[in-house]
Amino acid sequence: MGSCGSALPEERFGHLVRKHPCFSGEGHFKFGRIHLPVSPACNIRCKFCKRSFNKSEHRPGVASELVKPEAVNALIEKALRLCPELTVAGIAGPGDTLATPHALEAFEQVHERYPELINCLSTNGLLLEQHAERIANVGVQTVTVTVNGVEPAIQEQICSSIALDGKLIMGRAAAETLIRAQLAGIRKASALGITIKINTVLIPGINEGHIGEIARQTRDAGASLINIIPLIPQHELSHIEAPDCFQLGDAREAAEQYLPVFRHCQQCRADACGIPGSGRDLASQLYDKPVAETFSHG
């Protein structure tokens, strides 16, 4: 694939992405999504990730409670009453969707009862190749893969270890294995007809000069869209400042040489519900207990 991939995703996958608020700028203000917080654990260790169960923080990796796969359809039924514009049932953690079986079990149930919904999952990609066929079979049409580096020397500064086949792999070897798995997973999932978006966390001083290369290699593997998300400084990377607007603009420009860039991400919680572009979240009405109502990242 040698040409510049900057055609808007709407032009290439219009029927699907136009109705997905996290893949389409147009859809972001019109359609809703529910994030089902069913996946508690993770199989890699990103240095910026701090998962938590609470009602007050507005960021990825946070939910008010863990939901069991058998409870998701009741939640969707309630969500559809609150937000009839709902087109997407997504799973984005709080941990990794493929590290435990819960997400695929949940999608199986959703697909049976609500086949008209777009099932969508977010993953670090370590197990994407292995599970790609089952992912497609349970109605997942869109996958977001977080790729923060395609050079081991950069990736090892972001991810300290991975757990694979019962083994803990550290440092450079972990980075090499993760990058290989992510690109192979993207290739396989896209060959099965799944639309792939890349999430890249922009980390000043670590991957800021590397964003174009991430976009190039993931495009060549089959990705259709990229979303550059600013680091929320926390955990082992709490000493790094969040990128400013100029750094974010430069990174988006570098990525745009190879892939269309999604610019509306609100870095939502793992239990978000509603139309993201409306600025109003419905999760507090969904879970009976109060959950933070507005977004903090615009």
Ligand SMILES: C[S@@+](CC[C@H](N)C(=O)[O-])C[C@H]1O[C@@H](n2cnc3c(N)ncnc32)[C@H](O)[C@@H]1O
């Ligand atoms: C919590 S993860 C869950 C899904 C999956 N495990 C993954 O990594 O894609 C959802 C998204 O939040 C992002 N994220 C987590 N912590 C972050 C932080 N401190 N700053 C910016 N993005 C963050 C991840 O990189 C990922 O794109």
Ligand code: SF4
């Ligand atoms: S893969 Fe996702 S859930 Fe796992 S540590 Fe990284 S950001 Fe957190």
